[in-house]
Amino acid sequence: MRLSRRSLLLGLPLSLAAPAVLARGGPPGPAHLHRWQTADTRLGPPALAGTGDVIVAGAALVGSIAPGADTPRWQLPHMLPGGAVFRPRTAQRRVVVGARGGLVCLDQNDGTEIWRAPAEIEIGVPALAPGLVVHGDGHRIVAxxxxxxxxxxxxxTVPDTRASYAPCVLGDRVFVGPGDGQLYALRLADGRPDWMLNLRGRAQYLRQIHAGQGLLVAGSYREQLFGIDPADGRILWEFVAGNFINSHHVVDGLACLWSPTGWIYAIDIHTGAVRWRHRTTDYYLPGGNDWAPLMAELASAEGRLYTLDLRAMLRVLDLRNGQMIAAMQVPGRVRHALLPLGGGQVALPMNDGSLLFAGLPEGG
Incomplete structure (x- = not known):
């Protein structure tokens, strides 16, 4: 069964409005909870720094906290127009926070501002390379x-397009799909193109691009996932998901994605073959254990794939075979983003501006 974007998205307000009520006999809540009330009104997706701290930015503030701590290491206004909307990027003791209207770089230790860059047109999600920040600004790619x-x-690139998705850095190149239907391989040193791959007629445009084990995996606006040779742009394989791909996650030689056709797929990034799939929705026999749609990006830690659906149900699958390891009802209204911390811990931004640290139920 094929679901259009319209038919899927028409159902989202009901899912978002549904209270996170746990039915009798349903999955348990977290084993333990710790909550940081950030004093912000809206949070974006959190990030894990190399120090183990969690960095989160929102409508007005950005802060750093150690999981389980009662107070943040630091929190301060980021002063970005329109609020921070991207997951912060961290490297070399720096934190880069992004909004459509600009970027700000902070010292990871105390939040001191290092530099600030306003948008010329509109900032896209940034990516970090050694010593570099690469991002879109309208149709331009900027290092x-x-x-x-x-x-x-x-x-x-082509005027009147938007490089909104994050570039992908692999080796001495950065790969970008700026919305004009092409994939560009640019040299990190000077921005000169090595090759371009035209996918306009085949996939309209690319959304996310990730790298794993020396290969590129790119998801399209339509329903294809491509394995691409970074040396020359040759398409190695193509997987058709049967409906649009919201996002995909590359880990341990797998590209994992959720399809509105009712499956989570794990695709071998070398061959394009399906390693395993896990049913999320049975459209012929609805009800029972059907999942709500997934808008939160998939994430992984310690050989586990973490998922969060629109009814605030967090489920964890074994990356080896797709078997369910744990399921947990998140208490309260979550922002539909998650950050695995390892050790069965997860950080979740909540609608009330708090950051929730939760442990998987016993046995998970």
Missing amino acids: RDLQTGAVLWRYD
């Missing part, structure tokens, strides 16, 4: 020095 924010190079 900045991570320590100073200075522009090192710009590359113009």
Whole structure:
């Protein structure tokens, strides 16, 4: 059964409005909870720093906290127009926080501002490379020095398009799909193109691009997932999901994705073959254990795939075979993003501006 974007999204308000009520005999709640009330009104997806701290930014503030701590290491206004909407990026003791209207780079230790860059057109999700920040700004791809924010190079794609999704860094190149139907391989050193792959007629445009084990895996606006050779742009395989791909997650030689056709797929990134699939919805016999739609990006830690549906049900699958390991009802209204911390712990941004630290139920 094929679901259009319209038919799926028409059902979202009801799912979002549904209270997170746990039916008798249903999955348990968290084994333990710890909550940080951030004083912000809206949170974006959190990020895990190399120190183990969790970085989260929202409508007005950005902060860093150790899981389980009662108070943040630091929290301060980021002063980005429109609020921070992207997951923070961390590297080399720096935190890059992004909004459509600009970027700000902070010291990871105390939140001191290092540099700030306003948008010329509209900022896209940034990616970090050694010593660099690479991001879209309208139809331009921009590389900045991570320590100073200075522009090192710009590359113009097709005007009136938007490079909204994060670039993908692999080796000495950065790969971008800026919405014009092409995949660009640009040299990190100077922004010069090595090759371009035109997918306009085949996939309209690319959404997310990830790298794993020396290969590129790109998801399209339509319903294809592509395995691509980064050396020359050759398409190695194509997987058709049967409906649009919201996002995919690459880990341990697998590309994992949820399809509105009612499955989570794990695709071998070398061959495009389905390693396993896990049913989420049975459209012919609805009810029972059917999942709500998944808008939160899939995530992984310690050989486990973490999922969060629109009814605030968190489920964990074994990456080896797709078998269910744990299920947990998140108490309260969650922002539909999750961050596995390891050790069965997960951080969840909540609608009340708090960051919830939860442990999987016993046995998970």
